[in-house]
Amino acid sequence: MSLRSGFSITELLVAAAVSALGILPVLVVLLSSGSSIRQTAPYQQAIFLSEYSLEEARLGAVEDAHFVDRLVAEGYGATRSPLIQPGHPFLDVLEDSVQPIGRMEVGSDLSLQPQAGPLFKQLQPLALKIDTSIVTGAEAGLPETRVVAQFDWRDLRGKSMVHTAATLVMTWSPVKRIETPAVPLPPGDGSKDQTFVQLTAIGEQGVMVVNQVNDELARIRKSGLPTGAYSKVLALTDLATFLEARAAELGGLVQQMRPLVEELATPGAGAYLRKAAIPVEKRKRAAFVARSMIQGFLGCLTSAMSVNREIACEPNMPASMYLNAHTRLLRIAKLDSFVRPWQDRSALLAYLRSLEEAYRGRMPNVAHYFSAEAKSLPMLDTSYPLIRLVQDVRAFRQNLTTALLNIRRIESVGHDGGAGGL
Amino acid sequence: MIVPYAHRAAITLLETILGAAIFAMLLGALLGLLSRGSSLGSREMEIFGLQADAQRALIRFINELQEGMELVAPQPGNTLPYAVIRDKLNRLAVYSLCRTEVPGEYALKVDVGSPQGLRSETLFRGVSRLTFSSLSDGAVRLHLILGAGDRQHAFYTQIRMRNRSAASL
Numbered sequence: 001m002s003l004r005s006g007f008s009i010t011e012l013l014v015a016a017a018v019s020a021l022g023i024l025p026v027l028v029v030l031l032s033s034g035s036s037i038r039q040t041a042p043y044q045q046a047i048f049l050s051e052y053s054l055e056e057a058r059l060g061a062v063e064d065a066h067f068v069d070r071l072v073a074e075g076y077g078a079t080r081s082p083l084i085q086p087g088h089p090f091l092d093v094l095e096d097s098v099q100p101i102g103r104m105e106v107g108s109d110l111s112l113q114p115q116a117g118p119l120f121k122q123l124q125p126l127a128l129k130i131d132t133s134i135v136t137g138a139e140a141g142l143p144e145t146r147v148v149a150q151f152d153w154r155d156l157r158g159k160s161m162v163h164t165a166a167t168l169v170m171t172w173s174p175v176k177r178i179e180t181p182a183v184p185l186p187p188g189d190g191s192k193d194q195t196f197v198q199l200t201a202i203g204e205q206g207v208m209v210v211n212q213v214n215d216e217l218a219r220i221r222k223s224g225l226p227t228g229a230y231s232k233v234l235a236l237t238d239l240a241t242f243l244e245a246r247a248a249e250l251g252g253l254v255q256q257m258r259p260l261v262e263e264l265a266t267p268g269a270g271a272y273l274r275k276a277a278i279p280v281e282k283r284k285r286a287a288f289v290a291r292s293m294i295q296g297f298l299g300c301l302t303s304a305m306s307v308n309r310e311i312a313c314e315p316n317m318p319a320s321m322y323l324n325a326h327t328r329l330l331r332i333a334k335l336d337s338f339v340r341p342w343q344d345r346s347a348l349l350a351y352l353r354s355l356e357e358a359y360r361g362r363m364p365n366v367a368h369y370f371s372a373e374a375k376s377l378p379m380l381d382t383s384y385p386l387i388r389l390v391q392d393v394r395a396f397r398q399n400l401t402t403a404l405l406n407i408r409r410i411e412s413v414g415h416d417g418g419a420g421g422l
Numbered sequence: 423m424i425v426p427y428a429h430r431a432a433i434t435l436l437e438t439i440l441g442a443a444i445f446a447m448l449l450g451a452l453l454g455l456l457s458r459g460s461s462l463g464s465r466e467m468e469i470f471g472l473q474a475d476a477q478r479a480l481i482r483f484i485n486e487l488q489e490g491m492e493l494v495a496p497q498p499g500n501t502l503p504y505a506v507i508r509d510k511l512n513r514l515a516v517y518s519l520c521r522t523e524v525p526g527e528y529a530l531k532v533d534v535g536s537p538q539g540l541r542s543e544t545l546f547r548g549v550s551r552l553t554f555s556s557l558s559d560g561a562v563r564l565h566l567i568l569g570a571g572d573r574q575h576a577f578y579t580q581i582r583m584r585n586r587s588a589a590s591l
Contacts, residue, residue, distance in 0.1 A: 008433060009433065009437055009440070009441040009444075012441045012444075012445055013441075013444070013445075016444075016445050016448045016449070019449075019452070020448070020452055023452055023456060026456070041575075044477065045577075048577050048578070048579045049578070049579070051579055051580075052563075052578065052579045052580045055561060055580045055581065055582045056580060058582060059558055059560060059561050059580075059582055062560070063558060063560075091578065093557075094555070094563075094565060094578065095501040095553055095555050095565060096499060096500050096501040096555060097501065101500070102497070102499045102500055103499045104499050104500075104501070104555065104557060116576075117551075117567065117574075117576065118567055118574040118575065118576040119565065119567070119576035119577075119578055122575070122576055123578075318492065318494075318559060319497060319498050319559035320492075320559045320560070320586075323559065361499050362497075362498040362499035362557070363498045363499075363557060363558055363559070364557055365557075365558065366558075
């Protein structure tokens with residue numbers, strides 16, 4: 001060997017093998033890093049889509065009072081299924097891609113199909129399951145719904161991967177409540193003349209509210225609404241909110257006045273009040289305030305509906321202005337349909353159907369809300385949350401005529417003509 | 423004359439050529455594997471870079487949108503290649519694509535109008551397609567495709583405007 005001046009072939013082959021042994025790990029590292037990067041792609045998609053699904057849940061809870069029913073009763077996404085499966089409710093429409101422009105229609109516009117390009121390919125491995133459960137919220141013990149979105153896929157080695165995200169959304173009552181604040185009653189001794197005093201006291205508060213409404217309407221009539229379309233709608237929105245709030249106040253007062261009116265409508269009330277020798281002016285006033293209460297309440301409802309209708313007819317406003325006007329109008333119209341002596345809800349049903357059609361393909365949560373409201377309209381008599389208020393108003397109206405007659409009967413001579421019923 | 427192997431001072435020309443050929447073949451195969459591995463690696467790194475860039479840019483972009491008060495455009499039910507947002511300072515911010523020097527590649531820019539004037543800023547580049555859709559007046563959906571050819575990366579997500587109630591609508 002010592003006489004050799006070059007390498008033998010064996011040495012060359014050994015050197016090549018050694019070099020290959022050195023290069024192979026580098027190659028393995030490079031290839032495995034590539035596969036690791038490929039592994040992260042579905043994970044990243046799952047993160048983005050989790051955010052999407054949670055935002056969808058939060059948005060749905062705000063825009064659709066029946067959203068939780070939709071999730072729970074209608075089983076939205078409750079069964080684990082691949083995202084690209086036709087008819088999957090999640091990502092059922094991606095873009096407004098075909099006529100009519102301005103409506104994203106499920107089935108015709110771009111959905112998660114091969115036409116969606118790289119998105120379809122990248123979401124192909126993912127499947128989704130949405131779990132819902134009702135929990136008691138930390139704040140004021142209000143019921144909340146826990147929405148859990150679980151994405152799963154198989155990685156390159158066939159291993160099952162899962163990404164889970166959860167949020168809590170408010171569980172709304174089917175209808176927002178019109179608050180009816182309680183007004184403290186003046187202390188009474190339980191006698192009918194004291195009842196008369198209490199009725200007048202509550203009625204005076206009602207008259208103050210009615211005067212407030214009349215003053216506001218007179219002010220608007222005098223100064224006029226702003227000329228700019230947007231400012232005008234803002235002013236009308238304020239007015240609609242104001243009228244609804246005053247209707248709520250008067251509704252609360254009517255509720256409080258109901259037992260008093262009932263008591264004054266009993267057969268013995270007239271004779272008792274005659275003995276009490278209440279001055280005629282006071283009796284006139286009592287009749288006036290009692291009538292003003294119910295007239296003011298119904299007037300506020302009618303005016304609020306009219307103002308909301310005017311907002312809804314104003315062109316080129318932001319979508320939320322129409323939505324809020326429609327929601328307010330529906331809320332008031334439902335109450336109005338209960339407290340009027342006639343109950344024809346066919347117009348309300350037609351209105352709900354038209355709203356569902358108007359929002360279809362534009363705001364699906366809202367369209368679902370109006371659709372669910374239309375479906376539940378026949379059951380409204382049993383499910384209306386303000387049924388107690390409605391019963392009080394009805395009883396008030398039924399007894400008011402008799403109560404006012406009793407008040408009038410105690411007049412000795414004069415005719416004030418103020419005992420007309422409603 | 424054949425020289426016995428043990429007495430040879432070096433390898434013959436034939437042996438050298440043969441050895442070189444085998445070595446070259448071996449090296450070629452190794453280099454092929456290496457270059458394939460490195461090209462795969464660099465492609466993956468490019469995709470990873472795209473993902474990482476997109477994620478960083480998107481997070482910033484999403485944060486800006488989240489702080490908005492009102493989605494002015496697209497109106498619900500529409501899809502547009504741009505979006506107009508009323509931001510948290512009541513300024514109008516227009517998000518749109520502009521061309522770059524690379525054919526088929528766009529950059530996402532934002533133009534914010536305020537009493538101080540118009541401010542323009544490029545948020546990120548490498549966009550091949552971006553649409554804004556809306557199915558609510560309080561949220562916008564993004565369909566974003568980054569990269570070109572077979573190195574595209576797509577995202578679809580929805581951003582809810584958290585200051586929507588501040589718009590007093």
